Amino acid sequence: MSQQKAPVIEIRxxxxxxxxxxxxxxAVRDLDLTVAPGEFVAVVGPTGCGKSTTLSLVSGLEPPSAGTVRVHGEPVTGIPDGVGYMFQNDAVLPWRSVLDNVATGPRYRGAAKREAREQAREWVARVGLAGFEKYYPHQLSGGMRKRVALAQTLVNEPSILLMDEPFSALDVQTRGLMQDELLRLWSGSGAAVVFVTHDLEEALVLADRVVVMTAGPATVKGVFDVPLERPRDAEEVRLTPEFLDIYREVWESLREEVQITRERGAGRAA
Known part of the structure; x- marks a missing residue:
């Protein structure tokens, strides 16, 4: 990934x-972070350290108290154009079918109903849910609902995709399937991704770079390139010597911050 390109996200x-x-x-202090076009960056850190706050700054949901946040070179003063946000809890509407849930974004952006449904139908198929267009969320498994949420986000063709622990509630097997699905759909899209997770394995499977944040108030402790070739298979890549080597390196940095957070929690409980 070329670092010569102007960043699409710049936090100073x-x-x-x-x-x-x-x-x-x-929540966060003196935070510096840049993300290049088409780059996949994972953010890891101990519980409550401010990872989600970082996404809120980029999305414009929260303004910084100090410092600057720029998206596509412009200061963030509201929700920037071209930003998609996938939360830990999916935002599917229970009273709408799969197709109509996915069509919601294009409709809000001004597409006619027929056009929006055509776009939605294409993305429902791309996330592997062809044949389930008329189903409602309560009729779907957890993994299928996540596929709907992914289609909801990607149908708008975001240039920046912010993901806040989107797969954390899934079982291990389904999570692996969704990681592969995300990599497949993201590949070639040109979208920059910032993916927040507590799971270091997940971060390394997905990302070009992993950012380790300190115990709160969070700042960037270290940034690690992930030297794993693409395309990747989420399960197979975990078994390679290269994966184990980078895992040990990043965990050495992350472990100290996790321990600090545990000690603080024990101190408050005492």
Whole structure:
């Protein structure tokens, strides 16, 4: 991945504070991060360290308290054009069919109903749900609902895809299938991806680079290139010596921050 291209995401010295019952809580501090066009970046860190806050800054859902956030070279003052966001809890509407859920995005963007449904039908097929267009969310498995959520996001052809632990609620086997599905659909799209996860294996399977964040208030501790060739098979790549080598290297950095978070939790409980 060429790092010569101008970044599509650029965070410089960003700090985010929230008001809480105890006063001001700093979620992230002095955060620096860039993401190039078409690059897949995974963000890992201990629980509660501010990973999701980072996505909120990029998406415009939260403004920084200090520092700057730019998307496509422009300061983020609202939700930027071309950004897709996939949350931990899927946003499928229970009263709409699979097809109509996926068509929602194009309809909001001004497409006629017939055009929106044609786009939706194509993406329903691309995520492996052809034949389920008329089903409702309660009739689907967890993995199938995630496929609907993925189609909902990708039908809008985002240039930036923000993903906040989207597969964390799935069983191990289904999660592996969804990781492969994401890699297949993302490949060749040109979209930049920022993928937040607690699972280091998942981060390494998917990403070009892994960003390790410190215990909260979070900042970037280290950035690691993932030297695994593409295309990747989510299950097979885990068994390679190259995967084990990069896993050990990144875990050495992450383990210290996880331990700090555990000690803080034990101290508060004592």
């Amino acid at each position: 010295g960003a700090t985010k504070r929230f008001r809480s019952g105890a006063g001001l809580h700093t």
